Amino acid sequence: YIAESGGPYLLAENHIVEKGSLKGFISGKNYNRCKRVHPILSLSLEKLHFKHFLEQVDPSVICTLGHDMKVLSIDYNLKEVPESVKYIILEYEGYCRKTISGEHALISKFWFQYINMIHIYHEFSRSVRNGDMFLFLYCLPKIAIYFFAFNHQNYSRWITLFHTNLTSLKDTHPNLYSEFTSGNFSIKRISKPFSETAIDLTLEQTINANTASQQTGITAMTNSISARQRWAKMHHISTTMISNVFNELGLTRSDDVSKELKPNKIRKNCNDINALTNSIIDTMDPFSNEINKEVLFNIATGKAAPKEIEDFLLNIETI
Helix, strand or coil: CCCCCCHHHHHHHCCCCCHHHHHHHHHCCCHHHHHHHHHHHHHHHHHHHHHHHHCCCCHHHHHHHHHHHHHHHHCCCCCCCCHHHHHHHHHHHHHHHHHHCCCCCHHHHHHHHHHHHHHHHHHHHHHHHHCCHHHHHHHHHHHHHHHHHCCCHHHHHHHHHHHHHHHCHHHHCHHHHHHHHCCCCEECCCCCCCCCEEHHHHHHHCHHHHHCCCCCCHHHCCCCHHHHHHHHHHHHHHHHHHHHHHHHHCCCCCCCCCHHHCHHHHHHHHHHHHHHHHHHHHHCCCCCCCCCCCCCECCCCCCECCHHHHHHHHCCCCC
16 A cells, blocks of 8 residues: 555665565565554654644644643543643544545545554554454454455455454354453453453464474474374473473563553654654655645655556545
């Protein structure tokens, strides 16, 4: 979706993604890298979008908003949200609707669609980390839209069946439905909040990781069918033994869900966001009023997209 948009070029120029890693980033092969870089690009663009919105707001309202935000930052126990904050939120929602409809510019619509994709990812991630099944069900059809549009056949056909099975779970498996709605469709291995992980990922990090070869996995063990059958029957026992040994020796390393909130990580992310925002402004701000509203541009080179590509990218959800 963003391969020829100019976004990856600006990420490489600011060394947020190195040039040798761009192909893997665009294709989504490296999940951890994508999980960090896409929100950085999205937030940089959203900051610019909100900045242009504020330029249209009455300066007196912004002064009142600044004062009320300071009050909010000091007193978290206010019973009501200040009127200036409510006003800005409602006005900004209207401004976003105009952007997504293409009223401001085609390039603005394109990048705001991208921002919305990242919002969906954040909601989906939140549903797993909090064990919120209803938010999880809400996100699946939104994700399926893009699987169909971008011709991911396996994901498209199986996510619809998966969603259908989950929505009918109350009738088909009521006990399981009760467990899932209680938050037990993801696994919490540590006591920190917002730390649950998907069941398949947990299996990869625990049982499968401990019982398989550290280099190449279970396939490197043996070609003997009977040996593999024995492994399948007793792997949970060997996993328990190995895990206990690791714990006794202090070699267990559990994923720290809060590592992204460490001061050095926050500083690095903030520096990357500021550098990327400045680069976008220096090349082509997609939300500026000075841009041709009828053309979809590459924000790094200024090259216009062909009409058929423009129609596809701007109508991706409809398609």
